Structure formats: structure tokens, C-alpha cells
Amino acid sequence: MHVLEVKNLSFTYSGEPKKALDNVSLNLPYGKVMILAGPSGCGKTTLLRAITGLIPKFYEGEYKGEVLIDGKNVLGITQRDLVQSIGYVFQNPENQLVSYIVEREVAFGLENMGFDKDYIINKTENVLKELGIYGLRNRPLRTLSDGQKQLVAIAGILVMEPKLLILDEPTSTLDPAAAKKVASTVDQIIRNKGISAIIVEHRIDLFSDFADFMAVMEAGKITDFGDIKEVLERYSGEDLRVPAFIDVQKKAYGRVIARKFEEYLSLLNASSKRGKP
Numbered sequence: 001m002h003v004l005e006v007k008n009l010s011f012t013y014s015g016e017p018k019k020a021l022d023n024v025s026l027n028l029p030y031g032k033v034m035i036l037a038g039p040s041g042c043g044k045t046t047l048l049r050a051i052t053g054l055i056p057k058f059y060e061g062e063y064k065g066e067v068l069i070d071g072k073n074v075l076g077i078t079q080r081d082l083v084q085s086i087g088y089v090f091q092n093p094e095n096q097l098v099s100y101i102v103e104r105e106v107a108f109g110l111e112n113m114g115f116d117k118d119y120i121i122n123k124t125e126n127v128l129k130e131l132g133i134y135g136l137r138n139r140p141l142r143t144l145s146d147g148q149k150q151l152v153a154i155a156g157i158l159v160m161e162p163k164l165l166i167l168d169e170p171t172s173t174l175d176p177a178a179a180k181k182v183a184s185t186v187d188q189i190i191r192n193k194g195i196s197a198i199i200v201e202h203r204i205d206l207f208s209d210f211a212d213f214m215a216v217m218e219a220g221k222i223t224d225f226g227d228i229k230e231v232l233e234r235y236s237g238e239d240l241r242v243p244a245f246i247d248v249q250k251k252a253y254g255r256v257i258a259r260k261f262e263e264y265l266s267l268l269n270a271s272s273k274r275g276k277p
Contacts, residue, residue, distance in 0.1 A: 001071070003164050003196040004028040004051065009065035011046060011055055020046040022220040024065070028164075028213070031194040035207055035228060038217035044200050047217070048166060051198075052086055053077065070163050083109070087162030091169040093149040096156070102144070103128070103137040106155045113160075127159045130189055147178030151185060158189065165190075165197040171206060183207055208232065 004027065011021040021043050028034050036044055049055040053074045056063040067074045069085050077085060090096045099105035103124060110120045128134040133151050141149065150170060157165065167186065171179035183206035190197055191210060199207050204214075214228040224231050 001030060002027045002068075003030045003070060004198070005068040005071075006047075006051070007066050007068070009047075009050060009067060011050060011061055011063050013046075013059065013061040016061070019220050020061075021050065024217075024220070024222055026215055026222055026225055028196060028198065030196055032212040033190060033195075033197045033199065033207075033210060034213040034215060035204060035211045036198055036200045036215050036217065037202070037204060038223075042217040043220040044217055045168075046220075048088075048168060048198075048200065050074075051164075051166070052088055053082055080113070083113075084160060085163045086166065087157035087160055087164070088166045089150075089154050089157055089168060089170055091172045093146070093153040093173075096153045097141055097149060100140055101137075102133070102139050102141060102152055105141060105152055106137075106159055109156060109160050123159050127155045130192070131155050131158070131185055145178065146174050147181050150174065150178075150182050154182075154186065158193075158195075163196065165195050167197065167199045167201070169200050169202070171201065171203055179203060179206060204232070 006024055006026050009021055009024045010019055012019045024043075024047060026034075036047070038044055046055065049059060050063075051067055051069075051074065053067075055061070057075075069077065069082075072085075074082070097105055099108055106128060107120050107124045110123060115123075125134065125137075128137055131151050131154065133148065133155065136144065136148060136152070141152065144152065150173075154167075154170070170186070171182055174182060183203075186199075187207070187210045189195070199211065201207055208228055211228045213226065214224075214231040215222055216224040216231060224234060
């Protein structure tokens with residue numbers, strides 16, 4: 001069984017001549033983590049919009065194919081059920097935080113869903129502890145660092161217990177230290193809770209250790225998909241930060257990673273000129 005199934009999905013925005021998504025298909029099993037990567041403008045954001053049902057509900061255009069969440073077509077899921085099925089964490093936490101105090105922010109979604117007060121308190125306290133930010137529960141959001149705000153935003157989504165967690169470049173606005181902290185915390189909670197997740201990220205090195213799969217997009221298509229280590233060995237995208245162990249592995253085994261035969265010849269000729277085998 002798969003938490004996510006995307007079947008032959010194509011989409012063209014109204015007024016645009018080219019497809020933003022071109023016959024995209026991929027599956028994500030329950031409890032697995034997938035990194036979605038690719039250069040800017042390749043279609044990652046459009047794919048996420050389709051997965052969350054924003055396309056074609058709020059973005060008009062020509063839509064073909066289907067997206068299934070927990071076996072149900074996303075277009076037929078009610079808004080209430082969709083909120084509980086998919087949790088989406090934005091790039092910038094400032095665009096997601098709506099309350100003044102940390103604890104109220106994390107509890108906001110459950111309160112809107114009308115859950116019992118004791119249930120809300122219990123769930124909020126638990127997720128704050130799991131993310132290591134329980135000590136911040138009474139702090140005003142404006143006093144937090146960017147990294148702490150991102151963890152609060154993640155807590156506000158996890159407290160809803162979504163079937164699928166989507167992290168849209170969660171470290172893009174963070175400095176290296178804060179990015180490493182967020183990635184480490186996400187790693188820990190995903191391992192502990194067996195969460196199904198899609199992580200859109202250029203800093204692949206931060207998440208590659210615990211991700212199971214990787215999908216690479218280019219020009220609206222999935223150009224590579226599979227086990228993350230195997231994909232990284234095949235992929236030569238300059239826009240991605242490939243983990244150090246992959247670079248070491250390439251050098252150790254003398255592998256040339258190239259998508260086109262012409263690239264292979266170019267690299268081979270360059271090596272010969274430098275006197276390298």
C-alpha cells in the first residue's frame with residue numbers, strides 16, 4: 001500500500017503554452033521518506049500543489065491524471081479530511097505562523113478542528129517535547145530564532161498527525177547551524193514515529209542519511225526515481241548539494257557521472273589532458 005500515488009499527471013497553467021507537469025508518475029509507500037529535487041522552475045512546486053489539491057481547485061488549467069492519498073483521489077477529499085491527511089510546512093515559517101505564543105500556535109489546528117480541550121493540551125505538550133522545544137511553550141514567537149520558528153511550524157503540523165508530511169525547503173531561510181539542527185530534529189521524529197514524508201530540498205546532504213527514495217525533476221518530468229543512494233550516484237545536477245559520501249564514492253571507484261554521452265567524452269578528454277587515468 002502507498003500513502004501517495006501520482007498517476008500519469010499532467011498540468012498546464014491557463015494561458016501558458018508549456019506543460020508545468022508532463023506525465024508524472026510516482027509512489028511513496030507508508031512510513032517512507034522521499035526527497036524531491038531538481039533545479040528551480042522544474043515543476044516541484046506545481047507537483048506539490050497537485051498533491052495537496054490546490055491544483056486544479058485554486059490554480060486553473062488543463063489537468064490530466066490523478067493523485068491518490070491513502071487510496072483516495074485528492075479531488076474527492078473534503079477540506080477537513082485533506083487537512084488531516086496532508087501536513088504542509090512552508091519554506092518560510094513567517095508565512096505559516098498565525099498566533100502570538102508558541103503553545104497557542106501549535107494548538108491552533110486542533111482548536112480549529114474542534115477537538116476536546118484536554119486532548120488538545122495533551123497532544124500539544126507531547127509534540128513540543130518530541131521536537132525538543134517544550135521549554136519554549138510560553139515564549140512569544142517574535143522572540144524566537146528562525147530555526148526555532150521552523151520547529152514550531154513543524155510542530156503545528158505534526159500535532160495533526162497527517163498521513164503525509166510535506167516539507168517544502170525547510171532549511172532555505174536558515175543559517176548552516178540552524179539548518180543542521182532542524183534536519184537533525186526532523187530525522188529523529190521521522191524515525192521515531194515512522195512518518196511518511198516528502199522533503200523538497202537543495203541541501204540534500206542534510207537529509208540523505210534517513211531518506212529512502214529520491215525523485216529528480218526537470219522540465220516538468222520525473223527524470224530519475226529510486227533508492228536515494230542509487231539516484232545520487234547517477235545524478236549530476238549542479239543545483240543539488242550532493243552528500244560528501246557520494247563524492248568520495250565516485251572518486252574511489254573512478255566513476256564518471258554524466259547524463260549524456262557527450263558529457264562523458266568531455267570529462268574523459270579533460271582527464272587525459274591532465275595526465276590522469
